[in-house]
Amino acid sequence: MSTALILGATGATGKHLLRELLSSNEWSKVGEYGRRVTPEADLPQNRGKLEQKTIDFENLEAAGLRDGRWDVVFVTLGTTRAKAGSAEMFEKIDREYVVNACKAAKTGDPEHKQRVVYLSSGGANPSSPFPYTKSKGLTELGIARLGYADTIVFRPGVLKGAKRADLRLAETIVGYVTGAMSYFTSSVEIHVPVLAKAIMKAGALGSSGLPPAVGATKAGQEDACFTVIGNKGALVLGQEK
Numbered sequence: 001m002s003t004a005l006i007l008g009a010t011g012a013t014g015k016h017l018l019r020e021l022l023s024s025n026e027w028s029k030v031g032e033y034g035r036r037v038t039p040e041a042d043l044p045q046n047r048g049k050l051e052q053k054t055i056d057f058e059n060l061e062a063a064g065l066r067d068g069r070w071d072v073v074f075v076t077l078g079t080t081r082a083k084a085g086s087a088e089m090f091e092k093i094d095r096e097y098v099v100n101a102c103k104a105a106k107t108g109d110p111e112h113k114q115r116v117v118y119l120s121s122g123g124a125n126p127s128s129p130f131p132y133t134k135s136k137g138l139t140e141l142g143i144a145r146l147g148y149a150d151t152i153v154f155r156p157g158v159l160k161g162a163k164r165a166d167l168r169l170a171e172t173i174v175g176y177v178t179g180a181m182s183y184f185t186s187s188v189e190i191h192v193p194v195l196a197k198a199i200m201k202a203g204a205l206g207s208s209g210l211p212p213a214v215g216a217t218k219a220g221q222e223d224a225c226f227t228v229i230g231n232k233g234a235l236v237l238g239q240e241k
Helices: 014-023 087-105 131-144 169-181 192-205 231-239
Strands: 002-007 027-034 050-054 072-075 115-119 150-155 158-160 189-191 217-221 224-230
Touching: 002 014, 002 087, 014 027, 014 192, 072 087, 072 192, 087 115, 087 131, 115 131, 115 192, 131 150, 131 217, 131 224, 150 192, 158 192, 189 192, 189 231, 192 231, 224 231
Parallel strands: 002 027, 002 072, 027 050, 072 115, 115 150, 150 224, 158 189
Antiparallel strands: 217 224
């Protein structure tokens, strides 16, 4: 069995991923570290292997992320420009916090082969003219440069069934469009529980263990190579028995 750390477990996808990790026999210990953690009342009964810790992303040295010697680091942490309040805070939370936390969770022990699995976004591109997809693309590269033994990035389409505290009109409109398109293509949307299961499985299997049907590809740059799983691949992996 392996140990797993999840950053961003209170988000739309993270909360489902946390349940998947706790219910799977693949993991001997699960750490939930974040600015806030899942309330006791919202946790499943099978939470005996869960370790929760509230951390300050501005003081990660005090968080002790590497002390857990986590085998797999799952990252579902992120935000939007509107929630962050400014472009500067968006970049800080969406990219700086993520990359720095992944760096802090790396043990530095060459004998400890760690894996990181990052939930990015469809269209992520460091050269994108759009701040959101540009930030995701730059974050992908930033994580890949940290030197984990294996880096896996998910680029899903529209997230269906994401229960958010804030109603996003644009997401609702896009959801109607992609819902109709999904009858013709598997590249546009995915239900959040399916995505969470796919992320958990990828973390357990690693890049080399992914089934060919997932269609994983390599991306990045010479000093920042990583495995990419698109929406279609996430559907395949998340729906496998």
